[in-house]
Amino acid sequence: MQIKNFKVDQSLKELTSHRTVVMPVACYETEIAHNINGKIPLHWHEEIQFVLIKKGEAMFQINEEKRMVSEGDGIFINSGCLHLAEDVSGDCIYICLNVSPHFMLPQELFTSNIYPYIQATNLPYIYMNAYDQWGKNILDSMIKIKSLIQHKPPFYEVDISSQLTFIWQQLIMNGFQLEYDRTEVEKNRRMKEMLNWIHLHYVEKVPLNDIARAGQLSSSECCRYFKRILKTTPISYLINYRIQKSLILLQDPESNVTEVAFKVGFNSTSYFISKFRKSMDITPSAYKKERQAK
Structure with a gap:
């Protein structure tokens, strides 16, 4: 069965139940x-x-x-x-x-x-x-x-x-040489903590310092983590996450673009439209009409 609305929790852990009736x-x-x-x-x-x-x-x-x-x-x-x-x-x-x-x-x-x-x-x-x-x-x-x-x-x-x-x-049976690097484990943990913080607070004003603090890092080190692991900046990730959250809200027939923009953390409708178009190659209103037509 195709999973079209991909649901994750605040830490990005997938919420889909991966099991048949009797087996995981x-x-x-x-x-x-x-x-x-x-x-x-x-x-x-x-x-x-x-x-x-x-x-x-x-x-x-x-x-x-x-x-x-x-x-x-x-x-x-x-x-x-x-x-x-x-x-x-x-x-x-x-x-x-x-x-x-x-x-x-x-x-x-x-x-x-x-x-x-x-x-x-x-x-x-x-x-x-x-x-x-x-x-x-x-x-x-x-x-x-x-x-x-x-x-x-x-x-x-x-x-x-x-x-x-x-x-x-x-x-x-290929005989992989297994390694366990505590630094890698810690890096993965810090990254998940920062993502979790963003996902909990994305509708609010999100300063870079707060994201870094969630991972127990300096602001500069936080930026290096995002650039190295996710190939983006913390703020760009935040903006993209807000846009992804807006996709579900835009499919509600009763919603409008301005309401959606503020609900996902943008304080300017024009800024939301600009970032949405850059990310999705379509305006929020056009996306809304396209989805309602399906």
């Missing part, structure tokens, strides 16, 4: 352009994620790194990593498999065969090339899991569990 597993097909934001916005979740590009091409950012993923290939995104996805080809469709790390293998094997990998700071993602046999095996298993969830044949839950075990085996 979700597998669905997503067309990036159909998301309310026109992309998959920055977020994170405890589940590990496997993505298979079914059509087109997408750019994924995972923590500080960006990686293009081509049609037929895929990417593994580790637990707790900030990530987003943007449609590069204009028609990108991908299959997404989200699984609780605790469900990948029997609990007795979690400590030795799962935990070290989801804690490793040098494995925010792994590219899965369909030309590599192990990568192809994982991608094929994803398709099987999607079919099992869709058709629910007898004992399909057992089959899914078997496929997940096989996927994890294929992933870790």
